Structure formats: structure tokens, C-alpha cells
Amino acid sequence: MAKGKYQEWRTPDKLTLLQAWARNGLTDEQIASNIGISRDTLYTWKKKYPDISDTLKRGKEIVDIEVENALLKRALGYEYEEVTTGLVWDKKTNDYKERVTKTVKKQVAPDVTAAIFWLKNRKPDGIDGWRDKKDVSVAANISNPFDGITTEEIKKLIDDA
Template sequence: MAKYEYWLTPEGLLLLEGWARDGLTDEQISNNIGISRSTLAEWKKKYEDISDTLKKGKEVVDIQVENALLKRALGYSYEEVTKEICENPETGNLEMKITKKVKKEVVPDTTAQIFWLKNRRPDKWRDKHEVNSNSGEKAVEKYIRAIEEDMRK
């Protein structure tokens, strides 16, 4: 059996998907397989199942990260539960008891908001805005003409 054939089996594809879902890079995946990164790239071009499986695995992680980033950008609340080991007076046994429940707030994170907006809405939020070169050139030409006229006077 050629080395690539195992990776086209259901077991091999499942392992590839799991590695991709765990966030491994193509280089790390190729190391796990025992091949070079370029060989993995060739396999992805040649074998659609391998390519699709790796994409599918990476999509899951990307969606999870997007969701976590959005949650952090908007802020959220959660309940913190404190437990302590206490002795049960009836049995004398030690038991875990909930002693306190507190609702906590995580404030929206401006860094996460900026990152989200710059990537999702670059037309409004990028640091550099494109300037129409024609209008910029016309403004410079007008400025030069005005200076030349002043110099003639």
C-alpha cells in the first residue's frame, strides 16, 4: 500500500480532520504523517478527499474562534459557582456543597471590536483609506498652478 492510500481511508481522513480541527498547521500535519509539507500540498491538489477533509476540519476551528472573538467583543455574563467540602452533620461524610453563586460580567473588549471591524468592514475601519489618484493629482496640479501665478505676480 502506498503511503497516501491510508490517508484516503475513513480512518485516515478522520485523523486528518481531527488534526486540522485541533488547529495544527499543514506543516505540523505533514510531520505527523511523516512526509514533507510540499508532499502534503501535492496530495491536496491530487486527492480531493484529503483537501476537503483538511478544509472541513479547519472551518470548524475558524468558526469557533470567530464566535469567541465576537463574544469577547460584545461582552458577556456568566455564573461563577463556588463549592467547598463540608461535613454532612447527619452522616459525618465529607461532601461538596455549593456555597455561593455570583453572576459576573465580562465587559466588551475594544481590541476585539477593532480587530473585528478592521477585518469585517475594511471599507469603513481600515487605517489607510484609498485616495482616488486622479483627484489627488488634480489637487496637486491646481496647487502648483496657484504657486506659479503667485510667482509671476
């Protein structure tokens, strides 16, 4: 690693670039490769320089929120307008012009898989929990009625019965 390379990456322009890479979904390994350092060096920088660590976190948070919003939208379903365009003859110019020919309101039905995924991750516990695997523990105080009795005494009890 070139001496002082980290200083270059702490400038506003380079921090913006780091944030963009994180926002675009690059892993720490890919970001380190883009910088020209090892992943371990990037981890060291993140520990040593809060501005680098915070910048990467902010970039990743933006994408996480966008994905979260998209998943929720898909889970709930949504409406959108589909716009169709086509060439229409314009008498004034004696030429074809592209114009909106049809607008249709469409609906995307809620996605059950997205809803289940959302609930399993957002509401795993509680009375109405959505966790697949439930940890159920049963505690009981069971006493052995034959505790302290020898085998011979048990045989004698059986014979007497």
C-alpha cells in the same frame, strides 16, 4: 515516500485523524510530519485527492469558526455564573461533602481591542469603514498658464509688470 502511502490516508479513519489534526490547529507542515511525508508531498496530495483537501479544510473551518465566535463574544462582552464549592458537614453521614456554597453572576465588559479588530477585518470599506489606512486618490486637470512661453518671454512679462 512509500508507494501507495496516500491510499492509507484516504480511509475513513485516517481522514478523521487528518481532520482532527487540522481542527486542533496543526499547520500543514506539522500534519505532513505526523504522516511521515514532506510538506510538498502533502500539497501534491491535496491537489490530487479532493477527499484529503476537503477533510483538511473542514477541520480548519471548525477552528476558524470557534475563534471567530470567541472573538465576537469578547468584543461584545458577556455574562457567566461563577460557582463556588466547599466542604459542608453532613449530619446524616457524619462526614464532609462537597456542595455548592455560592453562585455569583459576573459580567465581562466588552473588549475594545477585540471590537476594533473585528470591525477592521469585517468592515474595512464603505462609508463607515474601519480600515487604518485609507487610499485616497486625487485627480485634477491642472494646466500651466506659462506652457509654450519661452524663458525670455516670461522675463519680459516680469519686467513689464
